[in-house]
Amino acid sequence: MDQELTIYNSLSRQKEIFEPLNEGVVGMYVCGPTVYSDVHLGNCRTFVSFDVIFRYLMHLGYKVRYVRNITDVGHLVGDADSGAEGKIEKAARLMKLEPMEVVQMYTNGFHEMMSIFNTKSPSIEPRATGHIIEQIEMVQAIIDNGFGYIKNGSVYFDTLKFNAANKNVYGKLSGRVVEELISESRDNLKNQDEKNHPSDFAIWIKADPSHLMRWNSPWSVGFPGWHLECSAMSTKYLGTTFDIHGGGTDLKFPHHENEIAQNHGACKCSPAKYWLHTNMLLMNGRKMSKSDGNTITPTQLFTGDSPHVSKGYSPMVVRFFMLQSHYRSTLDLTDEALKAAEGGYRRLMEANKILQGLSSSNTGTGGNLDQEINGLIDQMHLQMSDDFNTPKTLARMFELVTKVNGLKAGHLSIDEVQKSTLDRLKSTFQAFIFDILGLTNELSGANENGENLVDDLMAIILDLRKAARTNKDWGTSDKIRDSLKELAIQVKDDKDGTTTWTKN
Numbered sequence: 001m002d003q004e005l006t007i008y009n010s011l012s013r014q015k016e017i018f019e020p021l022n023e024g025v026v027g028m029y030v031c032g033p034t035v036y037s038d039v040h041l042g043n044c045r046t047f048v049s050f051d052v053i054f055r056y057l058m059h060l061g062y063k064v065r066y067v068r069n070i071t072d073v074g075h076l077v078g079d080a081d082s083g084a085e086g087k088i089e090k091a092a093r094l095m096k097l098e099p100m101e102v103v104q105m106y107t108n109g110f111h112e113m114m115s116i117f118n119t120k121s122p123s124i125e126p127r128a129t130g131h132i133i134e135q136i137e138m139v140q141a142i143i144d145n146g147f148g149y150i151k152n153g154s155v156y157f158d159t160l161k162f163n164a165a166n167k168n169v170y171g172k173l174s175g176r177v178v179e180e181l182i183s184e185s186r187d188n189l190k191n192q193d194e195k196n197h198p199s200d201f202a203i204w205i206k207a208d209p210s211h212l213m214r215w216n217s218p219w220s221v222g223f224p225g226w227h228l229e230c231s232a233m234s235t236k237y238l239g240t241t242f243d244i245h246g247g248g249t250d251l252k253f254p255h256h257e258n259e260i261a262q263n264h265g266a267c268k269c270s271p272a273k274y275w276l277h278t279n280m281l282l283m284n285g286r287k288m289s290k291s292d293g294n295t296i297t298p299t300q301l302f303t304g305d306s307p308h309v310s311k312g313y314s315p316m317v318v319r320f321f322m323l324q325s326h327y328r329s330t331l332d333l334t335d336e337a338l339k340a341a342e343g344g345y346r347r348l349m350e351a352n353k354i355l356q357g358l359s360s361s362n363t364g365t366g367g368n369l370d371q372e373i374n375g376l377i378d379q380m381h382l383q384m385s386d387d388f389n390t391p392k393t394l395a396r397m398f399e400l401v402t403k404v405n406g407l408k409a410g411h412l413s414i415d416e417v418q419k420s421t422l423d424r425l426k427s428t429f430q431a432f433i434f435d436i437l438g439l440t441n442e443l444s445g446a447n448e449n450g451e452n453l454v455d456d457l458m459a460i461i462l463d464l465r466k467a468a469r470t471n472k473d474w475g476t477s478d479k480i481r482d483s484l485k486e487l488a489i490q491v492k493d494d495k496d497g498t499t500t501w502t503k504n
Contacts, residue, residue, distance in 0.1 A: 029067045029069075029230070029234040038106065048117055072107075073224070118439070120438070154196055157258070176253060209409065216333070279327070302318075348401060370418050
Protein backbone atom coordinates (compact mmCIF):
# COMPACT_ATOMS: atom_id res chain seq x y z
CA MET A 1 0.00 0.00 0.00
CA ASP A 2 2.97 2.31 -0.60
CA GLN A 3 1.28 3.43 -3.82
CA GLU A 4 -0.98 6.47 -3.28
CA LEU A 5 -4.41 5.76 -4.74
CA THR A 6 -6.75 8.49 -5.96
CA ILE A 7 -10.44 7.88 -6.64
CA TYR A 8 -13.03 10.06 -8.37
CA ASN A 9 -15.79 10.56 -5.82
CA SER A 10 -19.17 11.14 -7.48
CA LEU A 11 -20.35 12.83 -4.28
CA SER A 12 -17.68 15.56 -4.34
CA ARG A 13 -17.26 15.46 -8.15
CA GLN A 14 -13.48 15.40 -7.86
CA LYS A 15 -10.58 13.03 -7.39
CA GLU A 16 -9.63 12.36 -3.79
CA ILE A 17 -6.78 10.50 -2.13
CA PHE A 18 -8.18 7.18 -0.97
CA GLU A 19 -7.99 6.85 2.79
CA PRO A 20 -9.98 3.89 4.14
CA LEU A 21 -11.86 4.29 7.40
CA ASN A 22 -9.82 1.46 8.91
CA GLU A 23 -6.17 1.13 7.92
CA GLY A 24 -5.49 -1.80 5.61
CA VAL A 25 -9.17 -2.76 5.30
CA VAL A 26 -11.72 -1.75 2.65
CA GLY A 27 -15.49 -2.21 2.69
CA MET A 28 -17.07 -1.99 -0.76
CA TYR A 29 -20.74 -2.35 -1.69
CA VAL A 30 -21.86 -2.62 -5.32
CA CYS A 31 -25.50 -2.77 -6.41
CA GLY A 32 -26.07 -6.14 -8.05
CA PRO A 33 -28.64 -7.29 -10.61
CA THR A 34 -32.41 -7.56 -10.37
CA VAL A 35 -32.81 -11.20 -11.38
CA TYR A 36 -35.91 -11.19 -13.58
CA SER A 37 -34.11 -11.67 -16.93
CA ASP A 38 -30.70 -12.48 -18.36
CA VAL A 39 -27.99 -10.03 -17.36
CA HIS A 40 -27.41 -7.49 -20.13
CA LEU A 41 -24.09 -6.35 -21.51
CA GLY A 42 -24.22 -2.95 -19.81
CA ASN A 43 -24.45 -4.67 -16.42
CA CYS A 44 -21.54 -6.90 -17.41
CA ARG A 45 -19.43 -3.82 -18.09
CA THR A 46 -20.23 -2.45 -14.62
CA PHE A 47 -19.38 -5.71 -12.86
CA VAL A 48 -16.16 -6.17 -14.87
CA SER A 49 -15.13 -2.63 -13.90
CA PHE A 50 -15.70 -3.27 -10.20
CA ASP A 51 -13.96 -6.63 -10.52
CA VAL A 52 -10.82 -4.77 -11.65
CA ILE A 53 -11.24 -2.29 -8.78
CA PHE A 54 -11.63 -5.21 -6.34
CA ARG A 55 -8.54 -6.92 -7.79
CA TYR A 56 -6.39 -3.78 -7.69
CA LEU A 57 -7.31 -2.96 -4.10
CA MET A 58 -6.21 -6.47 -3.13
CA HIS A 59 -3.05 -6.07 -5.22
CA LEU A 60 -2.22 -2.97 -3.18
CA GLY A 61 -2.45 -5.12 -0.07
CA TYR A 62 -5.86 -4.20 1.27
CA LYS A 63 -8.12 -6.76 2.88
CA VAL A 64 -11.37 -6.15 0.98
CA ARG A 65 -14.88 -7.12 1.97
CA TYR A 66 -16.76 -6.86 -1.31
CA VAL A 67 -20.56 -7.02 -0.94
CA ARG A 68 -22.72 -7.26 -4.08
CA ASN A 69 -26.42 -7.89 -3.59
CA ILE A 70 -29.05 -9.83 -5.49
CA THR A 71 -32.35 -7.91 -5.85
CA ASP A 72 -35.10 -10.52 -5.68
CA VAL A 73 -38.02 -8.39 -4.44
CA GLY A 74 -39.21 -4.80 -4.40
CA HIS A 75 -37.96 -3.58 -7.80
CA LEU A 76 -41.18 -2.55 -9.51
CA VAL A 77 -41.81 -2.23 -13.23
CA GLY A 78 -40.77 1.20 -14.46
CA ASP A 79 -38.71 1.73 -11.28
CA ALA A 80 -41.91 2.92 -9.60
CA ASP A 81 -42.44 2.53 -5.88
CA SER A 82 -46.19 2.28 -5.61
CA GLY A 83 -49.07 0.60 -7.36
CA ALA A 84 -47.07 -1.18 -10.05
CA GLU A 85 -46.22 -4.85 -10.53
CA GLY A 86 -42.86 -6.21 -9.43
CA LYS A 87 -40.39 -7.09 -12.18
CA ILE A 88 -39.85 -10.59 -10.77
CA GLU A 89 -43.57 -11.16 -10.22
CA LYS A 90 -44.33 -10.08 -13.77
CA ALA A 91 -41.73 -12.50 -15.14
CA ALA A 92 -43.14 -15.28 -12.93
CA ARG A 93 -46.69 -14.60 -14.15
CA LEU A 94 -45.68 -14.60 -17.83
CA MET A 95 -43.55 -17.75 -17.44
CA LYS A 96 -46.08 -19.47 -15.13
CA LEU A 97 -43.41 -20.07 -12.50
CA GLU A 98 -42.99 -19.34 -8.82
CA PRO A 99 -41.14 -16.03 -8.23
CA MET A 100 -38.28 -17.88 -6.55
CA GLU A 101 -37.95 -20.15 -9.59
CA VAL A 102 -37.42 -17.05 -11.69
CA VAL A 103 -34.96 -15.69 -9.15
CA GLN A 104 -32.95 -18.91 -9.01
CA MET A 105 -32.88 -19.37 -12.78
CA TYR A 106 -31.59 -15.89 -13.51
CA THR A 107 -29.25 -15.85 -10.50
CA ASN A 108 -27.65 -19.03 -11.84
CA GLY A 109 -27.38 -17.43 -15.27
CA PHE A 110 -25.83 -14.30 -13.78
CA HIS A 111 -23.22 -16.33 -11.91
CA GLU A 112 -22.41 -18.29 -15.06
CA MET A 113 -21.93 -15.10 -17.08
CA MET A 114 -19.73 -13.59 -14.37
CA SER A 115 -17.61 -16.75 -14.48
CA ILE A 116 -17.36 -16.52 -18.27
CA PHE A 117 -16.03 -12.98 -17.88
CA ASN A 118 -13.63 -14.24 -15.19
CA THR A 119 -14.88 -11.93 -12.44
CA LYS A 120 -14.08 -12.86 -8.86
CA SER A 121 -16.99 -13.72 -6.58
CA PRO A 122 -17.83 -11.07 -4.00
CA SER A 123 -17.06 -11.71 -0.34
CA ILE A 124 -20.78 -11.66 0.47
CA GLU A 125 -23.73 -11.84 -1.94
CA PRO A 126 -26.88 -11.12 0.14
CA ARG A 127 -30.43 -11.40 -1.21
CA ALA A 128 -33.10 -8.84 -0.40
CA THR A 129 -35.60 -11.55 0.60
CA GLY A 130 -33.13 -12.86 3.16
CA HIS A 131 -33.03 -9.51 4.95
CA ILE A 132 -36.68 -8.56 5.43
CA ILE A 133 -36.24 -8.24 9.22
CA GLU A 134 -33.35 -5.79 8.80
CA GLN A 135 -35.39 -3.75 6.34
CA ILE A 136 -38.41 -3.60 8.66
CA GLU A 137 -36.12 -2.46 11.48
CA MET A 138 -34.69 0.31 9.29
CA VAL A 139 -38.17 1.50 8.29
CA GLN A 140 -39.09 1.69 11.97
CA ALA A 141 -35.91 3.67 12.74
CA ILE A 142 -36.79 6.15 9.97
CA ILE A 143 -40.30 6.54 11.38
CA ASP A 144 -38.96 6.96 14.92
CA ASN A 145 -36.62 9.72 13.73
CA GLY A 146 -39.56 11.55 12.18
CA PHE A 147 -38.73 11.04 8.51
CA GLY A 148 -41.29 8.36 7.65
CA TYR A 149 -45.09 8.47 7.61
CA ILE A 150 -47.75 5.79 7.20
CA LYS A 151 -50.58 6.00 4.66
CA ASN A 152 -53.03 3.11 4.15
CA GLY A 153 -50.48 0.52 5.27
CA SER A 154 -47.61 1.85 3.14
CA VAL A 155 -44.72 3.83 4.59
CA TYR A 156 -43.20 6.80 2.74
CA PHE A 157 -39.99 8.73 3.24
CA ASP A 158 -40.71 12.42 3.89
CA THR A 159 -38.22 14.20 1.63
CA LEU A 160 -39.32 17.76 2.51
CA LYS A 161 -39.01 17.16 6.24
CA PHE A 162 -35.68 15.40 5.72
CA ASN A 163 -34.39 18.22 3.51
CA ALA A 164 -35.37 20.82 6.11
CA ALA A 165 -33.44 18.96 8.83
CA ASN A 166 -30.47 17.92 6.64
CA LYS A 167 -29.46 20.72 4.30
CA ASN A 168 -27.44 19.80 1.19
CA VAL A 169 -27.83 16.05 1.66
CA TYR A 170 -30.76 14.97 -0.51
CA GLY A 171 -29.92 15.75 -4.12
CA LYS A 172 -26.19 16.28 -3.62
CA LEU A 173 -25.12 13.07 -5.39
CA SER A 174 -27.34 13.51 -8.45
CA GLY A 175 -27.26 17.31 -8.52
CA ARG A 176 -31.02 17.60 -8.19
CA VAL A 177 -33.01 19.72 -5.76
CA VAL A 178 -36.26 18.68 -4.17
CA GLU A 179 -38.26 21.34 -6.00
CA GLU A 180 -37.20 19.84 -9.35
CA LEU A 181 -38.25 16.38 -8.26
CA ILE A 182 -41.93 17.33 -8.45
CA SER A 183 -41.73 17.11 -12.24
CA GLU A 184 -38.82 14.68 -12.45
CA SER A 185 -40.15 12.04 -10.07
CA ARG A 186 -39.89 8.65 -11.80
CA ASP A 187 -42.66 7.06 -9.77
CA ASN A 188 -45.45 9.51 -10.61
CA LEU A 189 -47.82 6.67 -11.50
CA LYS A 190 -50.36 5.52 -8.92
CA ASN A 191 -51.12 6.23 -5.29
CA GLN A 192 -49.68 9.74 -5.59
CA ASP A 193 -52.60 10.90 -3.44
CA GLU A 194 -51.09 8.90 -0.57
CA LYS A 195 -47.89 10.94 -0.64
CA ASN A 196 -47.36 14.26 1.07
CA HIS A 197 -45.12 15.31 -1.81
CA PRO A 198 -44.41 13.78 -5.26
CA SER A 199 -40.72 13.37 -4.43
CA ASP A 200 -41.47 11.20 -1.39
CA PHE A 201 -40.75 7.52 -1.98
CA ALA A 202 -42.04 4.27 -0.55
CA ILE A 203 -39.91 2.35 1.94
CA TRP A 204 -42.63 -0.21 2.69
CA ILE A 205 -45.42 -1.01 0.23
CA LYS A 206 -48.76 -2.55 1.17
CA ALA A 207 -49.33 -5.54 -1.07
CA ASP A 208 -52.40 -5.97 -3.25
CA PRO A 209 -54.27 -9.23 -2.62
CA SER A 210 -52.84 -10.64 -5.87
CA HIS A 211 -49.24 -9.88 -4.93
CA LEU A 212 -47.23 -13.10 -4.56
CA MET A 213 -44.26 -11.79 -2.57
CA ARG A 214 -45.48 -10.42 0.77
CA TRP A 215 -44.44 -10.35 4.41
CA ASN A 216 -46.00 -9.34 7.71
CA SER A 217 -44.91 -5.99 9.12
CA PRO A 218 -46.16 -3.56 11.81
CA TRP A 219 -47.86 -1.53 9.06
CA SER A 220 -49.33 -4.06 6.64
CA VAL A 221 -48.77 -7.29 4.79
CA GLY A 222 -46.46 -6.03 2.08
CA PHE A 223 -42.90 -5.80 0.83
CA PRO A 224 -39.94 -3.40 1.12
CA GLY A 225 -39.17 -0.63 -1.33
CA TRP A 226 -36.40 -1.24 -3.85
CA HIS A 227 -34.06 1.41 -2.42
CA LEU A 228 -34.35 0.11 1.14
CA GLU A 229 -32.65 -3.23 0.58
CA CYS A 230 -29.24 -1.79 -0.26
CA SER A 231 -29.33 0.52 2.75
CA ALA A 232 -30.18 -2.37 5.07
CA MET A 233 -27.74 -4.91 3.63
CA SER A 234 -24.76 -2.56 3.27
CA THR A 235 -25.28 -1.45 6.88
CA LYS A 236 -25.53 -5.05 8.11
CA TYR A 237 -22.31 -6.25 6.48
CA LEU A 238 -20.16 -3.10 6.26
CA GLY A 239 -21.38 -0.88 9.09
CA THR A 240 -23.31 2.38 9.15
CA THR A 241 -20.50 4.10 7.25
CA PHE A 242 -18.13 2.25 4.93
CA ASP A 243 -15.54 3.05 2.29
CA ILE A 244 -16.88 2.55 -1.25
CA HIS A 245 -20.36 2.34 -2.74
CA GLY A 246 -20.53 1.58 -6.45
CA GLY A 247 -22.93 1.00 -9.31
CA GLY A 248 -23.92 2.20 -12.75
CA THR A 249 -24.39 5.93 -13.36
CA ASP A 250 -28.09 5.26 -14.02
CA LEU A 251 -28.46 4.42 -10.31
CA LYS A 252 -27.39 7.84 -9.05
CA PHE A 253 -31.04 8.91 -9.07
CA PRO A 254 -33.29 7.77 -7.61
CA HIS A 255 -31.66 4.64 -6.17
CA HIS A 256 -28.43 5.93 -4.65
CA GLU A 257 -29.91 9.30 -3.74
CA ASN A 258 -32.65 7.55 -1.81
CA GLU A 259 -30.16 5.20 -0.17
CA ILE A 260 -28.26 8.17 1.23
CA ALA A 261 -31.50 9.70 2.54
CA GLN A 262 -32.55 6.41 4.16
CA ASN A 263 -29.23 5.93 5.92
CA HIS A 264 -29.24 9.49 7.22
CA GLY A 265 -32.87 9.07 8.20
CA ALA A 266 -32.22 5.83 10.10
CA CYS A 267 -28.86 6.44 11.79
CA LYS A 268 -28.05 10.09 10.99
CA CYS A 269 -24.95 9.06 9.09
CA SER A 270 -23.76 8.91 5.49
CA PRO A 271 -23.47 5.33 4.18
CA ALA A 272 -20.28 5.62 2.10
CA LYS A 273 -17.23 7.84 2.03
CA TYR A 274 -16.58 7.36 -1.71
CA TRP A 275 -19.21 6.87 -4.44
CA LEU A 276 -18.04 5.32 -7.73
CA HIS A 277 -20.17 5.09 -10.87
CA THR A 278 -19.53 3.35 -14.19
CA ASN A 279 -20.75 5.00 -17.37
CA MET A 280 -23.05 3.73 -20.11
CA LEU A 281 -22.35 1.14 -22.76
CA LEU A 282 -23.43 2.34 -26.20
CA MET A 283 -23.67 0.40 -29.45
CA ASN A 284 -22.86 2.00 -32.77
CA GLY A 285 -22.93 5.40 -31.10
CA ARG A 286 -26.42 5.04 -29.65
CA LYS A 287 -27.98 3.87 -26.41
CA MET A 288 -28.88 0.19 -26.50
CA SER A 289 -32.61 -0.28 -27.03
CA LYS A 290 -34.71 -3.35 -27.70
CA SER A 291 -37.48 -1.29 -29.28
CA ASP A 292 -35.35 -0.17 -32.24
CA GLY A 293 -33.22 -3.32 -32.45
CA ASN A 294 -30.03 -1.61 -31.29
CA THR A 295 -29.10 -4.28 -28.79
CA ILE A 296 -27.05 -7.43 -28.41
CA THR A 297 -26.81 -10.01 -25.62
CA PRO A 298 -23.50 -11.32 -24.28
CA THR A 299 -24.27 -14.74 -25.77
CA GLN A 300 -24.97 -13.25 -29.21
CA LEU A 301 -21.70 -11.37 -28.96
CA PHE A 302 -19.83 -14.61 -28.25
CA THR A 303 -21.55 -16.62 -31.01
CA GLY A 304 -21.77 -13.86 -33.62
CA ASP A 305 -25.50 -14.54 -34.00
CA SER A 306 -26.40 -10.88 -34.48
CA PRO A 307 -26.55 -8.46 -37.42
CA HIS A 308 -24.44 -6.03 -35.39
CA VAL A 309 -21.26 -8.15 -35.54
CA SER A 310 -19.48 -9.90 -38.39
CA LYS A 311 -18.41 -12.83 -36.22
CA GLY A 312 -18.30 -14.06 -32.64
CA TYR A 313 -15.81 -12.65 -30.14
CA SER A 314 -14.41 -14.56 -27.20
CA PRO A 315 -15.25 -13.44 -23.63
CA MET A 316 -11.67 -12.34 -22.98
CA VAL A 317 -11.62 -10.21 -26.13
CA VAL A 318 -14.83 -8.55 -24.91
CA ARG A 319 -13.34 -8.04 -21.44
CA PHE A 320 -10.18 -6.60 -22.99
CA PHE A 321 -12.37 -4.30 -25.11
CA MET A 322 -14.14 -3.06 -21.97
CA LEU A 323 -10.81 -2.31 -20.28
CA GLN A 324 -9.73 -0.10 -23.17
CA SER A 325 -12.11 2.57 -21.89
CA HIS A 326 -12.05 4.21 -18.47
CA TYR A 327 -14.89 3.02 -16.26
CA ARG A 328 -16.26 6.58 -16.00
CA SER A 329 -16.31 7.05 -19.79
CA THR A 330 -19.00 5.88 -22.17
CA LEU A 331 -17.97 2.81 -24.17
CA ASP A 332 -19.13 2.43 -27.77
CA LEU A 333 -19.50 -1.17 -28.90
CA THR A 334 -18.86 -1.58 -32.63
CA ASP A 335 -17.73 -4.48 -34.78
CA GLU A 336 -14.64 -2.52 -35.86
CA ALA A 337 -13.68 -1.76 -32.24
CA LEU A 338 -14.08 -5.42 -31.29
CA LYS A 339 -11.86 -6.52 -34.19
CA ALA A 340 -9.19 -4.06 -33.05
CA ALA A 341 -9.55 -5.31 -29.47
CA GLU A 342 -9.10 -8.89 -30.66
CA GLY A 343 -5.83 -7.94 -32.32
CA GLY A 344 -4.65 -6.07 -29.25
CA TYR A 345 -5.56 -8.92 -26.93
CA ARG A 346 -3.64 -11.44 -29.08
CA ARG A 347 -0.62 -9.15 -29.24
CA LEU A 348 -0.60 -8.75 -25.47
CA MET A 349 -0.83 -12.48 -24.80
CA GLU A 350 1.80 -13.40 -27.37
CA ALA A 351 4.17 -10.77 -25.97
CA ASN A 352 3.76 -12.20 -22.49
CA LYS A 353 4.59 -15.68 -23.80
CA ILE A 354 7.74 -14.32 -25.45
CA LEU A 355 8.64 -12.35 -22.31
CA GLN A 356 8.32 -15.34 -19.98
CA GLY A 357 10.55 -17.31 -22.35
CA LEU A 358 13.37 -14.74 -22.40
CA SER A 359 16.50 -16.03 -20.71
CA SER A 360 18.33 -13.88 -18.18
CA SER A 361 21.66 -15.52 -19.03
CA ASN A 362 22.59 -12.72 -21.46
CA THR A 363 21.45 -9.80 -19.31
CA GLY A 364 24.00 -7.11 -18.53
CA THR A 365 24.64 -4.16 -16.28
CA GLY A 366 21.88 -2.01 -17.72
CA GLY A 367 21.59 1.17 -19.77
CA ASN A 368 18.98 3.40 -21.35
CA LEU A 369 16.78 0.44 -22.21
CA ASP A 370 16.89 -0.73 -18.60
CA GLN A 371 15.78 2.73 -17.43
CA GLU A 372 13.00 2.88 -20.02
CA ILE A 373 11.60 -0.50 -18.97
CA ASN A 374 11.64 0.40 -15.27
CA GLY A 375 10.05 3.75 -16.04
CA LEU A 376 7.20 2.11 -17.96
CA ILE A 377 6.63 -0.39 -15.15
CA ASP A 378 6.40 2.51 -12.68
CA GLN A 379 3.94 4.25 -15.02
CA MET A 380 1.72 1.15 -15.07
CA HIS A 381 1.33 1.39 -11.31
CA LEU A 382 0.82 5.16 -11.41
CA GLN A 383 -1.91 4.92 -14.06
CA MET A 384 -3.81 2.19 -12.23
CA SER A 385 -3.54 4.20 -9.03
CA ASP A 386 -5.01 7.20 -10.81
CA ASP A 387 -8.68 6.24 -10.44
CA PHE A 388 -8.12 2.75 -11.89
CA ASN A 389 -7.18 4.05 -15.34
CA THR A 390 -7.06 0.82 -17.34
CA PRO A 391 -6.74 2.39 -20.83
CA LYS A 392 -3.62 4.37 -19.88
CA THR A 393 -2.25 1.33 -18.05
CA LEU A 394 -2.72 -0.75 -21.20
CA ALA A 395 -1.01 1.97 -23.26
CA ARG A 396 2.10 1.64 -21.08
CA MET A 397 1.89 -2.15 -21.32
CA PHE A 398 1.86 -1.98 -25.12
CA GLU A 399 4.95 0.22 -25.03
CA LEU A 400 6.54 -2.64 -23.13
CA VAL A 401 5.19 -5.10 -25.70
CA THR A 402 7.24 -3.22 -28.32
CA LYS A 403 10.34 -3.56 -26.14
CA VAL A 404 9.72 -7.28 -25.63
CA ASN A 405 9.25 -7.90 -29.34
CA GLY A 406 12.41 -5.88 -30.01
CA LEU A 407 14.38 -8.04 -27.59
CA LYS A 408 13.04 -11.20 -29.23
CA ALA A 409 13.83 -10.01 -32.76
CA GLY A 410 17.25 -8.71 -31.80
CA HIS A 411 16.48 -5.05 -32.55
CA LEU A 412 17.09 -4.37 -28.87
CA SER A 413 19.95 -5.92 -26.90
CA ILE A 414 19.24 -7.97 -23.79
CA ASP A 415 22.65 -7.01 -22.42
CA GLU A 416 21.27 -3.49 -21.87
CA VAL A 417 18.83 -4.93 -19.33
CA GLN A 418 19.74 -5.96 -15.80
CA LYS A 419 18.61 -9.37 -14.54
CA SER A 420 16.62 -7.70 -11.75
CA THR A 421 14.80 -5.55 -14.31
CA LEU A 422 13.94 -8.51 -16.53
CA ASP A 423 12.68 -10.43 -13.51
CA ARG A 424 10.63 -7.41 -12.41
CA LEU A 425 9.19 -7.03 -15.90
CA LYS A 426 8.21 -10.70 -16.09
CA SER A 427 6.45 -10.74 -12.73
CA THR A 428 4.78 -7.32 -13.07
CA PHE A 429 3.58 -7.86 -16.63
CA GLN A 430 2.06 -11.20 -15.75
CA ALA A 431 0.51 -9.86 -12.52
CA PHE A 432 -1.18 -7.00 -14.37
CA ILE A 433 -2.56 -9.25 -17.12
CA PHE A 434 -3.90 -12.06 -14.95
CA ASP A 435 -4.28 -10.77 -11.39
CA ILE A 436 -5.31 -7.12 -11.90
CA LEU A 437 -6.94 -6.89 -15.34
CA GLY A 438 -8.40 -10.36 -14.83
CA LEU A 439 -7.68 -11.65 -18.33
CA THR A 440 -7.09 -15.31 -19.12
CA ASN A 441 -5.01 -16.54 -22.01
CA GLU A 442 -7.51 -18.09 -24.40
CA LEU A 443 -4.70 -18.49 -26.94
CA SER A 444 -2.76 -20.94 -24.79
CA GLY A 445 -5.21 -22.16 -22.18
CA ALA A 446 -3.67 -20.14 -19.36
CA ASN A 447 -5.66 -19.64 -16.22
CA GLU A 448 -5.47 -16.41 -14.21
CA ASN A 449 -2.37 -17.68 -12.42
CA GLY A 450 -0.61 -17.92 -15.76
CA GLU A 451 -0.39 -21.71 -15.75
CA ASN A 452 -0.40 -22.86 -19.36
CA LEU A 453 -1.55 -26.42 -20.02
CA VAL A 454 -1.65 -25.87 -23.78
CA ASP A 455 1.81 -24.30 -23.70
CA ASP A 456 3.11 -27.40 -21.96
CA LEU A 457 1.45 -29.68 -24.53
CA MET A 458 2.79 -27.57 -27.40
CA ALA A 459 6.29 -27.81 -25.95
CA ILE A 460 6.02 -31.62 -26.08
CA ILE A 461 4.74 -31.53 -29.69
CA LEU A 462 7.49 -29.16 -30.81
CA ASP A 463 10.12 -31.35 -29.11
CA LEU A 464 8.80 -34.33 -31.09
CA ARG A 465 8.98 -32.28 -34.29
CA LYS A 466 12.52 -31.16 -33.43
CA ALA A 467 13.59 -34.76 -32.88
CA ALA A 468 12.07 -35.74 -36.23
CA ARG A 469 13.97 -32.93 -37.97
CA THR A 470 17.22 -33.93 -36.25
CA ASN A 471 16.70 -37.50 -37.50
CA LYS A 472 15.82 -36.09 -40.95
CA ASP A 473 12.38 -37.64 -40.65
CA TRP A 474 10.86 -34.92 -42.82
CA GLY A 475 7.58 -36.80 -43.24
CA THR A 476 6.83 -36.77 -39.52
CA SER A 477 8.08 -33.19 -39.17
CA ASP A 478 5.86 -31.95 -41.99
CA LYS A 479 2.88 -33.95 -40.73
CA ILE A 480 3.13 -32.28 -37.31
CA ARG A 481 3.44 -28.83 -38.90
CA ASP A 482 0.55 -29.39 -41.33
CA SER A 483 -1.71 -30.87 -38.64
CA LEU A 484 -1.09 -27.86 -36.42
CA LYS A 485 -1.81 -25.56 -39.35
CA GLU A 486 -5.22 -27.16 -39.74
CA LEU A 487 -5.87 -26.13 -36.12
CA ALA A 488 -4.89 -22.54 -37.01
CA ILE A 489 -1.57 -22.92 -35.16
CA GLN A 490 1.41 -21.52 -37.04
CA VAL A 491 4.90 -22.87 -36.31
CA LYS A 492 7.91 -20.66 -36.98
CA ASP A 493 11.55 -21.82 -36.99
CA ASP A 494 13.88 -18.94 -36.06
CA LYS A 495 17.44 -18.51 -37.26
CA ASP A 496 18.82 -19.17 -33.78
CA GLY A 497 17.33 -22.68 -33.87
CA THR A 498 14.38 -21.97 -31.61
CA THR A 499 10.82 -22.75 -32.64
CA THR A 500 7.81 -20.65 -31.66
CA TRP A 501 4.09 -21.02 -32.27
CA THR A 502 1.10 -18.70 -32.51
CA LYS A 503 -2.65 -19.28 -32.67
CA ASN A 504 -4.12 -17.52 -35.69
